[in-house]
Amino acid sequence: MNMYYKIILLVGVLVATGCAVSKNPLRQQVKLLQEGIIKDDTSYVYALPYEEGKTFRVLQGYFTGFTHRERAALDFNMKRGTKITAARDGVVVRAKEDGTLGGLNKKYRSHGNNIVIQHADNSRAGYWHLQHNGALVNVGDSVKKGQVIAISGKTGFAFVPHLHFLVWTSKDGQWQQVATRFQTSKGIKYLRGWKKYRNSPSE
Numbered sequence: 001m002n003m004y005y006k007i008i009l010l011v012g013v014l015v016a017t018g019c020a021v022s023k024n025p026l027r028q029q030v031k032l033l034q035e036g037i038i039k040d041d042t043s044y045v046y047a048l049p050y051e052e053g054k055t056f057r058v059l060q061g062y063f064t065g066f067t068h069r070e071r072a073a074l075d076f077n078m079k080r081g082t083k084i085t086a087a088r089d090g091v092v093v094r095a096k097e098d099g100t101l102g103g104l105n106k107k108y109r110s111h112g113n114n115i116v117i118q119h120a121d122n123s124r125a126g127y128w129h130l131q132h133n134g135a136l137v138n139v140g141d142s143v144k145k146g147q148v149i150a151i152s153g154k155t156g157f158a159f160v161p162h163l164h165f166l167v168w169t170s171k172d173g174q175w176q177q178v179a180t181r182f183q184t185s186k187g188i189k190y191l192r193g194w195k196k197y198r199n200s201p202s203e
């Protein structure tokens, strides 16, 4: 199956599951943030997790679509071998790159190569589905925002090659996935599904 048909099929799945939206109260909050209704937002502004000048499309956004119904996570459509950059300064707390398998089946989930980076405020960002041997940093390394940290792939539970990106914060000892703001070429935004975003300062 070539990429074009895969995308068409994926859109079909997203539309078919579109009514089955999450009941998570955070979903409503994300909507208000995306629409700019919540104004007093002082949260950290992340960099898009790819090189400056590059543009990628968000396939699935926060609490929407097929596998993100209960997830505050973003899927960036990215062909294998794309350089992934750190969205924020931090220390690598997890790096897995020995996975070789991937596909649209939960049995592949444990094969998903990934990097997790801890930030100064104790939040963490995860970068998933990396290529085999695609982690370019090791546990304990300090990384800078914009630094190339990984090579994208399709390991784990992944229909097409993409980067699954998410941020967690710790609240009362519980990890919770949260939506975050990003600097894009069109200003600071909460990203939405099916839109493209260019990594560059506001134009």
Ligand SMILES: [Zn+2]
Binding pocket: 060, 067, 068, 073, 074, 075, 163, 164, 165
């Ligand atoms: Zn995802």
